[in-house]
Amino acid sequence: MIRVFLPSQLDDYTQGKRELSLELANGGSLADVIAALDNLYAGMAFRVVDEHGRIRRHIAMFVGEVMVRDLSVPVAPNDRVQIVGALSGG
């Protein structure tokens, strides 16, 4: 199972749920994780990934401890994926 951790900025989509587990058949990529999340919470993907598949500027995504900027990064069955609202704004 892939463990996914979500930021408070997505509470409106998840009704406050910040942690869940996903299963991807035969593993997959971070893009597959985002697609699975959008299936659970319609509209979420476009808020964190733009129309050309790029992670939005003020969103960070981690696979394990590594911050990634590319959704093609592979995600293994036991990986930890975390989406973070970047430390920006005012």
Add this chain to the structure above:
Amino acid sequence: MSILRLLVGTRKGAWTITSDGERSVWRIEGPQHLGAVVSHYVADPRQPGVRMMSVGSGHLGPSVFISSDFGASWREATTPPAFSVEPDGVERSVDHVFWLTPGHVSEPDTWYAGTSPQGLFRSLDSGDTWQEVLGFNHHPDFFQWRGGDKDGTPDGPKLHSVIVDHSDKNHLLLGMSSGGIFESFDAGATWSALNSGVAMDFYPPKEDGSEYEFGHDPHCLIMHPLHANRLYHQNHCGLYALDRSAGTRWARIGDNMPREVGDIGFPIVVHPRDPDTIWVFPMDGSGQWPRTSPAGRPAVYCSRDGGASFLRQDKGFPTQQAWWTVKRQCMAVDGMDSLGVYLGTSNGQLWGSVDEGESWQPIAMDLPQIFSIEVEATP
């Protein structure tokens, strides 16, 4: 007795401020979407109770929310405005939806949206799904029309002031900051510039003495709701009027403003029953371009003669040390017999006048930075 609501979009959410036809007592309700950047919050005059809201965020991507019950509940667009890949391979991304306009009265499910960076979008299903107006976004000259990102506002170049001519559903106008004013007579399939006579003094003069056709910086464009030939616009380089029945060249009516005040600003509104009556809120466009009330003394200027002369209206406003900025969507009128005029400031103050600008009263003083004001009136 009618109910009057001011729909207020701010940098930190949306508020609704309600009164009756007397407009003496106002009730502030909200916030909705607390923390979200609400660039525009618009009522649908074609369908009472329908509202649309542009919702952005410091972190998340842009979206649009729709209500059919006067804002009691909201649903998100399933396909918000988004750019396709340009013909030359450029991949632009919508940063925020800046402007929302209901379509023609004969097309009750149609809406238009302007975005940052500049793009024009249309929904044919009451805001649920949005498509690009490709005749504009993919026009071969599009990237020549608009200035680069350096010519945009500090938070990005805007497409704004989307207007649907009440007398012709296929006649659309819009402004780009920067880029200029453009119009279409075929519902967005083809476009032409409408900038003749408008100064562009942030560019070097052309050697042959001719004018630039596009690249201008209109801040806010309006069309009179009854007289489609009467257009006004507040530009980065002055205040202009255009009477289409007399030609296609803008006249700089801002030359009739007091010289010490100037004719720079962002918003402009017109009296819904009198095409000669307009209000503007001038701001300081000198030196470092502070974009604040000239000399720290805020005032609205009203013209009753189409811009031939202007009258200062500041009764009730602070008389000194008030450095207000009023953004381009932050003035509105309410359509009542004694017309109400409203303005919202970047320091979160909402002011109203129920006597056509003669005197002003505070309505809300401690909102977040105000991005837009729209009026919703119901019987």
